[in-house]
Amino acid sequence: MPVMNIQDFSFTYPNVSHPSLKNINMKIRKNKITALIGPSGCGKSTLLRSMNRIHDLYPGNRYEGTIDLLNDSTQKMENILDIKKENEFIELRQRVGMIFQKPTPFPMSIFDNVAYGLKIAGIKNKSELAGRVEQALKDGALWKEVNDRLDKSAMGLSGGQQQRLCIARAVAVKPEVILFDEPTSALDPISTGAIEELLVELKKDVSIAIVTHNMQQASRISDYTAFMYLGDLIEFDKTESIFLNPKEKQTEDYITGRFG
Amino acid sequence: MRLLINKIVLGLSTLSALIGLGFLAWILITLFIKGLGSFHFSLFLNDLIDGGLRNLIVGQFILAGIAAAIGIPLGMVAGIYLQEYGRSRYAGLIRNLSDIMMSAPSIVIGAFVYAIVVVPSGGTSGFAGAIALSIMMLPIVINTTDNMLSLVPRELREAGIALGASKYRVILDIVIKAAKVGIMTGILLAFARIIGETAPLLFTSETSNYFSLDLSESFPSLTVSIYDLANEPEESSRDLAWAASFILTVLVLTINLTGRYFTRNKKR
Amino acid sequence: MLQNFTDNLELIKSKVTDIGDGLLKSNELILDALEDCDAQKFHDAKGFIKNISSKTDEIDNEIIKVLALYTPEARDLRRVVAYLKITNELSRACANTRSFIKGFTDVCADVDTKTIKEYALPMQSSTVKAIKTTINMINIDDIDEIQECYNDVLIEESKTDDLYEMVEANLHDMAKELNQFEKFYRMLRALRKSGKIADRASSIANLLVYIQVGGNFHK
Numbered sequence: 001m002p003v004m005n006i007q008d009f010s011f012t013y014p015n016v017s018h019p020s021l022k023n024i025n026m027k028i029r030k031n032k033i034t035a036l037i038g039p040s041g042c043g044k045s046t047l048l049r050s051m052n053r054i055h056d057l058y059p060g061n062r063y064e065g066t067i068d069l070l071n072d073s074t075q076k077m078e079n080i081l082d083i084k085k086e087n088e089f090i091e092l093r094q095r096v097g098m099i100f101q102k103p104t105p106f107p108m109s110i111f112d113n114v115a116y117g118l119k120i121a122g123i124k125n126k127s128e129l130a131g132r133v134e135q136a137l138k139d140g141a142l143w144k145e146v147n148d149r150l151d152k153s154a155m156g157l158s159g160g161q162q163q164r165l166c167i168a169r170a171v172a173v174k175p176e177v178i179l180f181d182e183p184t185s186a187l188d189p190i191s192t193g194a195i196e197e198l199l200v201e202l203k204k205d206v207s208i209a210i211v212t213h214n215m216q217q218a219s220r221i222s223d224y225t226a227f228m229y230l231g232d233l234i235e236f237d238k239t240e241s242i243f244l245n246p247k248e249k250q251t252e253d254y255i256t257g258r259f260g
Numbered sequence: 261m262r263l264l265i266n267k268i269v270l271g272l273s274t275l276s277a278l279i280g281l282g283f284l285a286w287i288l289i290t291l292f293i294k295g296l297g298s299f300h301f302s303l304f305l306n307d308l309i310d311g312g313l314r315n316l317i318v319g320q321f322i323l324a325g326i327a328a329a330i331g332i333p334l335g336m337v338a339g340i341y342l343q344e345y346g347r348s349r350y351a352g353l354i355r356n357l358s359d360i361m362m363s364a365p366s367i368v369i370g371a372f373v374y375a376i377v378v379v380p381s382g383g384t385s386g387f388a389g390a391i392a393l394s395i396m397m398l399p400i401v402i403n404t405t406d407n408m409l410s411l412v413p414r415e416l417r418e419a420g421i422a423l424g425a426s427k428y429r430v431i432l433d434i435v436i437k438a439a440k441v442g443i444m445t446g447i448l449l450a451f452a453r454i455i456g457e458t459a460p461l462l463f464t465s466e467t468s469n470y471f472s473l474d475l476s477e478s479f480p481s482l483t484v485s486i487y488d489l490a491n492e493p494e495e496s497s498r499d500l501a502w503a504a505s506f507i508l509t510v511l512v513l514t515i516n517l518t519g520r521y522f523t524r525n526k527k528r
Numbered sequence: 529m530l531q532n533f534t535d536n537l538e539l540i541k542s543k544v545t546d547i548g549d550g551l552l553k554s555n556e557l558i559l560d561a562l563e564d565c566d567a568q569k570f571h572d573a574k575g576f577i578k579n580i581s582s583k584t585d586e587i588d589n590e591i592i593k594v595l596a597l598y599t600p601e602a603r604d605l606r607r608v609v610a611y612l613k614i615t616n617e618l619s620r621a622c623a624n625t626r627s628f629i630k631g632f633t634d635v636c637a638d639v640d641t642k643t644i645k646e647y648a649l650p651m652q653s654s655t656v657k658a659i660k661t662t663i664n665m666i667n668i669d670d671i672d673e674i675q676e677c678y679n680d681v682l683i684e685e686s687k688t689d690d691l692y693e694m695v696e697a698n699l700h701d702m703a704k705e706l707n708q709f710e711k712f713y714r715m716l717r718a719l720r721k722s723g724k725i726a727d728r729a730s731s732i733a734n735l736l737v738y739i740q741v742g743g744n745f746h747k
Contacts, residue, residue: 052422054418054421054422057417057418057421059347086426090424090425090426091424093421093422093423093424094423094424097422097423098418098419098422100415100418100419100422101415102413102415104413104415104416104418104419106416106419106420106433106434106437106438107434107437107438107440108433108437116420116423116425116433117423117424117425120423120424120425120429121424166419169423170422170423173423173424
C-alpha cells in the first residue's frame with residue numbers, strides 16, 4: 001500500500017487564473033525515495049509543497065482532486081485536502097516533514113533546534129528529550145561532529161552541517177514522510193554526497209519525496225521518478241525505467257539534455 | 261578623456277563629503293570649546309535653581325523613559341502585526357499612516373498633545389510631555405520592527421510551520437529571535453532620537469527649575485531649558501546653555517554609537 | 529560512495545567471476561579427460577558452460593543500468609566498460625571450449641592416446657594456466673601484481689602459439705599418407721580452439737589491466 005496517493009490533483013495559486021498543476025496522479029511508496037524532476041517552472045516544488053499543505057500559509061489556494069495519506073493505526077487513507085482545523089494541520093505537519101533548499105537553522109542552540117519539534121509535540125521530560133535529540137543527531141549523521149557543543153548556537157555550523165541539522169530536527173519527531181525541496185542545491189559536492197548517503201539510509205525509517213533539478217541525483221538515489229513539465233505529470237515509473245527506457249518522448253528529450 | 265571625467269567626479273564628491281564633514285566637525289568643535297568652558301562637575305549636583313543641570317538631566321531621562329515604556333511595546337506589537345498578519349488592506353493603510361507620522365513636524369505633535377491633554381487637564385504636565393514623545397517614537401519603532409522582521413527569510417517561518425508549530429509560536433520563538441539584534445538597535449536609535457527632542461515638550465511639559473518627580477505638573481527638561489537659557493540676557497545663562505548642549509550632545513552620541521556597535525557585530 | 533552503486537558493482541564483478549570460474553573448471557576437466565580420452569569427463573565439462581548467453585545478457589543489462597543510473601567516471605567507468613567487453617570474450621571462449629570438446633570427442637575415436645597426450649596435453653595445460661591466472665586477476669586491484677599476472681598470461685599464450693606451430697609441423701611430417709592426414713588434420717583443428725581460448729584469456733587480462741592503469745584501449 002502506498003503511503004501517499006495523489007489522484008486527479010489540480011492546484012491553482014491565489015489570484016491566478018490558470019492552474020499550476022493539472023490532474024496529477026502518482027503515489028509515494030513506503031520506505032522508498034520518489035524523485036520529482038523537470039525543468040524550472042514545471043510545478044515540482046508546487047506539488048511537493050501541497051503534500052504538507054504548506055501553501056495554506058498564504059490563503060486563497062484552490063485545490064481539486066485528492067491527496068490521501070495513510071493512517072498507520074487505522075490503515076485507512078485519509079484525504080489531507082479536507083483538513084481545515086488548526087490542530088489537524090499541526091498533526092499533518094508532524095507526520096509529513098519538510099526540508100528546504102536553503103538550510104534553515106533556528107536562532108538557538110543545536111540542542112534546542114533538534115528539540116523544538118519534540119517540545120511542540122508535548123515532550124517535556126528532560127532525559128527523554130536528551131535521548132531523542134541524541135538519536136536524531138545520530139540518524140542525521142551529525143552526532144559525532146557536534147556532541148561536544150550542543151549548547152552552542154546553530155548558526156556557527158557550516159552549510160552542510162546546518163542542512164543535516166535541519167534533517168535531524170525533522171527526523172526527531174519520527175514523521176512518516178519527509179519532503180525534500182532541492183536539499184543540496186545550495187551545498188558543495190562533498191556535503192551533497194554526504195546528504196545523498198544519508199537519504200539512502202533514512203528511507204529505512206521514512207518514506208521520502210525529493211524535488212531535484214539535478215537528474216543524476218535522482219538517478220543515483222531514487223527508486224521512483226516522476227517527470228513533470230508545465231504543470232503536467234508526463235511520466236511516473238521506476239527510476240530504472242525512466243532513465244533506461246522512458247516511454248514518453250518528452251521524458252527522453254529531457255533526460256538526454258535535448259531541452260530544459 | 262573618461263579618465264579625466266572620473267577624476268573630476270571623484271574630486272567633486274570628495275569635496276562635498278569634506279564640506280559636510282567639515283560642518284559637522286565645526287559644530288562639534290564649537291560645542292566642545294564653548295561647552296567645556298562652562299563645564300564643571302557641580303552641574304551634576306545642583307538643580308537649575310542653584311545653577312546646575314541635575315534636575316533637567318534626570319527629568320529628560322524620565323520623560324524619555326516613560327515615552328519608551330509606552331512607545332516600544334505598542335510599536336513592536338504593531339510592527340509584528342504588520343509583518344506577520346498584515347495581508348489585508350488595513351495593513352497597507354497602517355503602514356502608510358506610520359510613514360506619514362514619522363515625517364510629521366515635531367511642533368505639530370506638541371500642539372496636538374496640547375489640545376488633547378494639556379487643555380482638558382487644565383495645565384502642563386510631565387504626562388503630556390511623555391505622551392508627546394511616545395507619539396514621536398511610535399512610528400519609528402513600528403517601522404524598524406516591520407523592516408527587521410521583513411529581513412527574516414520566508415523559509416525560516418516555513419521551516420517552523422513545517423515542524424508543526426502554530427503561527428504565533430513561530431513568531432515568538434523563531435522570527436523575533438532572528439530579528440532581535442536589528443530590532444533592539446532600532447529601538448535604541450529611536451530612544452536616542454526622542455531624548456534630544458525639544459518642540460514636543462515646549463507646550464506640554466515645559467520645564468522646571470526644581471528637581472521634581474511629580475508628573476502632574478510642569479516637568480524639568482534639558483532640551484526645553486536649553487532653549488529658555490539661550491534666550492535669557494545674562495551671560496551666565498547662555499554659558500549654562502552651552503554646557504547643557506554639550507552634555508546633551510555627548511549623551512545622544514553615546515547612545516547612537518552603542519547602537520551602531522551592536523549592528524556591526526551582527527553584520528559580522 | 530552510494531551503497532546502491534557499490535553493491536551493483538560488486539554484483540557485476542561476482543557474476544563475471546562466476547562465468548570465469550565455470551570456464552576454468554570446464555577446461556580443467558578437459559585436461560583431465562585428455563589423459564585417457566574419457567568421454568564421460570568430456571560430457572561433464574560441457575555442464576560447466578551451460579546457459580552462457582543468458583548469463584552474459586544478464587550482466588550486460590546490469591552494466592547498462594549502472595551506466596544509466598550512476599554515470600560512473602574514471603576507474604569505475606573503465607571497469608564497467610571493460611566488463612562489458614569481457615563478457616563478450618568469455619562468451620566466445622565458452623563457445624571455443626564447446627567446439628574443442630566436440631572436436632576432440634571425434635578425435636579420441638580416431639587417433640591413438642599416445643599421440644593425443646603428446647600434443648594436446650601441453651597445449652591445454654598452458655591454456656588452463658592462462659585462464660586460471662586471468663580469472664584470478666578479476667579480484668586483484670594492486671597494479672604491480674596485475675601487471676605480473678598479465679605477463680604470466682602472455683607467456684602461457686605464446687607457449688600455446690609455439691606449441692601449435694610445433695604440432696602443425698610434426699603432424700605434417702607424420703601424415704604423409706592421405707588417410708592419416710585427415711585424422712590428424714581434425715586434431716589440429718580441434719587444438720586450434722585451445723589456442724583461441726588462450727587468446728581470449730589474454731584479451732581479458734589486457735582489459736583487466738586497462739581498468740587499473742587507464743589510458744586508451746589497446747591490445
